[in-house]
Amino acid sequence: AFRLDRADSLLAETLERDRGFGPASFWLAQVRAWRLGIAGVEDWLPWAERAAAGSSLSAGERQLAAGLVAMGRRNFATACATYRTMIAANPRSFEAWYGLAQCQDWDRAVIPDRRTSSGWRFRSSFHQAVRAYTRAFELAPLAHRTFEPQAFSQLRFLLYAGRALTRYGSALAPDTARFMAYPSWAGDSIVF
Numbered sequence: 001a002f003r004l005d006r007a008d009s010l011l012a013e014t015l016e017r018d019r020g021f022g023p024a025s026f027w028l029a030q031v032r033a034w035r036l037g038i039a040g041v042e043d044w045l046p047w048a049e050r051a052a053a054g055s056s057l058s059a060g061e062r063q064l065a066a067g068l069v070a071m072g073r074r075n076f077a078t079a080c081a082t083y084r085t086m087i088a089a090n091p092r093s094f095e096a097w098y099g100l101a102q103c104q105d106w107d108r109a110v111i112p113d114r115r116t117s118s119g120w121r122f123r124s125s126f127h128q129a130v131r132a133y134t135r136a137f138e139l140a141p142l143a144h145r146t147f148e149p150q151a152f153s154q155l156r157f158l159l160y161a162g163r164a165l166t167r168y169g170s171a172l173a174p175d176t177a178r179f180m181a182y183p184s185w186a187g188d189s190i191v192f
C-alpha cells in the first residue's frame with residue numbers, strides 16, 4: 001500500500017537517527033516527489049542528491065535517484081532517458097513508469113518545430129505522459145487509493161477535462177519566450 005504520509009514520517013524518523021543511511025534518503029526523496037511534485041522540489045531534491053552521492057543504494061535505487069536528481073534540477077531530457085532505460089530493463093517497474101510520467105508531465109520546455117502552425121511545440125509528449133501514468137497504475141492498480149488527494153492534483157490537470165484549461169511552457173535558454181496552449185484533438189490524442 002502507498003501510505004505516503006506514513007512512509008514520509010517513518011523515513012524522516014529513520015534519518016533523524018542515521019543521516020547517512022542512503023536508502024532512507026532516497027526513499028524519502030521519492031515519496032516526497034510523489035506527494036509534492038515539482039512544486040515541492042526544495043523538500044525532496046536535497047535528499048535525492050544526498051542519496052545519489054552515496055554508495056549504499058542498490059543498482060535500481062541508484063538509477064531512480066539519478067532520474068529524480070535530474071528532474072529536481074529540471075534536466076528533464078536526462079531524467080526521461082534514465083527512466084526509459086530502466087523501463088527497457090524492467091518493464092514492470094511502477095517507479096520507473098511513474099517517474100517517466102512525472103518527467104514528461106513536468107517538462108514545460110517549448111522548442112522550435114517548423115512542422116507546426118505556430119512553429120513551436122512542447123518538447124515532452126502530453127500523450128506519452130498519460131500513457132506512462134496509465135501503465136504505472138496498471139502495474140500497481142491500488143496505488144491511487146492510498147495516495148493523498150493532493151498527490152493526484154497533477155493528474156487531474158493532466159487529463160485536461162475542459163477546453164478552458166491551458167498548458168504553459170517556456171522556450172529553452174537563451175530564448176525567453178513564454179507560451180500558453182489550449183487543448184485540441186489530433187487523431188485520437190489531445191495535443192497542445
